[in-house]
Amino acid sequence: MDSRAARRPSRLLRNIPAKIASIPMILTALVIFLGGTVWTVVYSFTNSKLLPRLSFVGFDQYERLWAAPRWIVSIQNLAIYGLFSLIFSLGIGFLLAVLMDQKIRFENTFRTIFLYPFALSFIVTGLVWQWILNPEFGVQSVVRSLGWSTFTFDPLYTSSIVIYGVLIAALWQGTGLVMCLMLAGLRGIDEDIWKAARGDGIPAWKTYLFIIVPMMRGVSVTPLVIIARGIVKVYDLVVAQTSGGPGIASEVPAKYVYDYMFLAQNLGQGFAASTMMLITVAIIIVPWAYLEFGGGRKRV
Amino acid sequence: MSDRSSLVAASASRLQPGPAGRKPRRMLSPRNIMLYGTLLVAAIYYLIPLYVMVVTSLKGMPEVRLGNIFSPPLEITFEPWVKAWSQACTGLNCDGLSRGFWNSVLITIPSTLISIAVASVNGYALANWRFKGSEVFFTILIVGAFIPYQVMIYPIVIVLRELGIYGTLTGLIIVHTIFGMPILTLLFRNYFAGLPEELFKAARIDGAGFWAIYLRIMAPMSLPIFVVAMILQITGIWNDFLFGVVFTRPEYYPMTVQLNNIVNSVQGVKEYNVNMAATILTGAVPLIVYFVSGRLFVRGIAAGAVKG
Numbered sequence A: 001m002d003s004r005a006a007r008r009p010s011r012l013l014r015n016i017p018a019k020i021a022s023i024p025m026i027l028t029a030l031v032i033f034l035g036g037t038v039w040t041v042v043y044s045f046t047n048s049k050l051l052p053r054l055s056f057v058g059f060d061q062y063e064r065l066w067a068a069p070r071w072i073v074s075i076q077n078l079a080i081y082g083l084f085s086l087i088f089s090l091g092i093g094f095l096l097a098v099l100m101d102q103k104i105r106f107e108n109t110f111r112t113i114f115l116y117p118f119a120l121s122f123i124v125t126g127l128v129w130q131w132i133l134n135p136e137f138g139v140q141s142v143v144r145s146l147g148w149s150t151f152t153f154d155p156l157y158t159s160s161i162v163i164y165g166v167l168i169a170a171l172w173q174g175t176g177l178v179m180c181l182m183l184a185g186l187r188g189i190d191e192d193i194w195k196a197a198r199g200d201g202i203p204a205w206k207t208y209l210f211i212i213v214p215m216m217r218g219v220s221v222t223p224l225v226i227i228a229r230g231i232v233k234v235y236d237l238v239v240a241q242t243s244g245g246p247g248i249a250s251e252v253p254a255k256y257v258y259d260y261m262f263l264a265q266n267l268g269q270g271f272a273a274s275t276m277m278l279i280t281v282a283i284i285i286v287p288w289a290y291l292e293f294g295g296g297r298k299r300v
Numbered sequence B: 001m002s003d004r005s006s007l008v009a010a011s012a013s014r015l016q017p018g019p020a021g022r023k024p025r026r027m028l029s030p031r032n033i034m035l036y037g038t039l040l041v042a043a044i045y046y047l048i049p050l051y052v053m054v055v056t057s058l059k060g061m062p063e064v065r066l067g068n069i070f071s072p073p074l075e076i077t078f079e080p081w082v083k084a085w086s087q088a089c090t091g092l093n094c095d096g097l098s099r100g101f102w103n104s105v106l107i108t109i110p111s112t113l114i115s116i117a118v119a120s121v122n123g124y125a126l127a128n129w130r131f132k133g134s135e136v137f138f139t140i141l142i143v144g145a146f147i148p149y150q151v152m153i154y155p156i157v158i159v160l161r162e163l164g165i166y167g168t169l170t171g172l173i174i175v176h177t178i179f180g181m182p183i184l185t186l187l188f189r190n191y192f193a194g195l196p197e198e199l200f201k202a203a204r205i206d207g208a209g210f211w212a213i214y215l216r217i218m219a220p221m222s223l224p225i226f227v228v229a230m231i232l233q234i235t236g237i238w239n240d241f242l243f244g245v246v247f248t249r250p251e252y253y254p255m256t257v258q259l260n261n262i263v264n265s266v267q268g269v270k271e272y273n274v275n276m277a278a279t280i281l282t283g284a285v286p287l288i289v290y291f292v293s294g295r296l297f298v299r300g301i302a303a304g305a306v307k308g
Helices: A016-021 A023-043 A060-067 A069-100 A107-119 A122-132 A139-145 A159-187 A191-199 A204-215 A217-233 A236-241 A253-263 A267-292 B002-014 B030-057 B061-066 B079-086 B098-128 B134-144 B149-163 B169-194 B197-205 B210-221 B223-239 B242-247 B255-263 B272-293 B295-305
Strands: none
Touching (some): A016 B210, A023 B098, A069 A217, A069 A253, A122 A159, A204 A217, A253 A267, B061 B272, B079 B098, B098 B134, B098 B223, B134 B169, B149 B169, B255 B272
């Protein structure tokens, strides 16, 4: 900023109130975000149990981690959940946004309905869907009582599909937001493009598919980042809806970390698992940031 | 997928080549039936859980056991609500959700105010009073927003323990301030940067300092963004579960944690109607904020994710 040039020469004394006011930010950035992360990564190489201790054991914790069936299940669940929630949230969100973009009546009512689940916590979401998917009283029993007595839809108590039960709840909670962001993107598209496409006699669905979707790439980044962050963070939903069960069938990495740190008192395992989560995020975020910020020439 | 085919049909019929200008449209065209039909089906899907929650919470337990979760209550009773509020059990004590509610109030109000105060000053400093390194800290902050909380939780436990506030409400408020900081700082920084710079310069020439400009000019001009930040924080903090469970003792558990303990407790007979009443009660505050705030809510969430 050029306002800087007008101020007194001494560098450290310049801008004192701003520096004092920024102390909370500086502490958060350096101590918690940077320091905390480094601390956790360092301690993931120790055999800390109840208390953190600096006795290094190399990659022991990681070997144990990747040998643990529960961790493998967690990672698989995260992969399935992540893949499907990415596809479906973007797909359904875009579809709803296109429908909402047809100059419809009651747009605000529909928007309110699609988005309200997002205001609810994952705990509330998980508990509602636990109840709806309850095999004794929920969807399964209702369909059976209608006469289809062999109907089976019991995701929460069937190990092989339990993660899809969680996915249903997550999509209910999150797609409204994606719809809203996509709709904002659609509204931002130049009216002239529509006119040009119309003038060339291109049917609307083709315009959407071949012109609008590629143009939405920039707009999709925001929902994409939100969804990706939500995927890695998924924890409360599983705790509320299934508690990780049946058995370990719906465990996720975030729950593994919590359980090892605060319940099993095996800090080293918890640190190793959380470091793996960090690496997962880095794998997703770094390439994106690299593309976004032009090959890292501006920022690290 | 039927959604897609209807969409295609719906939009295809809109844009026939032909004379320009607005075509008079009939309300009951096939296109509209498809369009509104699809939207209506989607709307019903989104509403079902809310409906099921309300309906279940108004039934007596015998009716819940017999009936169908979608059927309206034959006999409306508010007993489950009363029970959820004042008698539901979490493990040992049975004083209902009310305690969790007041805890959440005690957590949410100061956390919201403090986090917004801190972040708005940060944003203001970053927008108008940059100093050497300020952008570096800001970048760390934004990158930090992507680090999973699980990575930073234990170091924070240690810091709070050293400060002697681990397990207290103060500790939790600090944690909420820390994790609210990246998004809120970004929000305020971008907003303040968008205000006309002449204002700032004029105030400088008149001799106003850092705090005077913030309090007298920047903050009063930025009420909308403060409202957006408040919506973001109230709903976010009220809905938090992880920090509540990690950083507080059971007597300070927020409502979400208590709700989960009530519903997923293994002891006793499951009272689904009470559980659903408790679930609605917990969801009520953010829902009210959502319905009252309307479009600002969307703006808040969207703004939080826009890159700076």
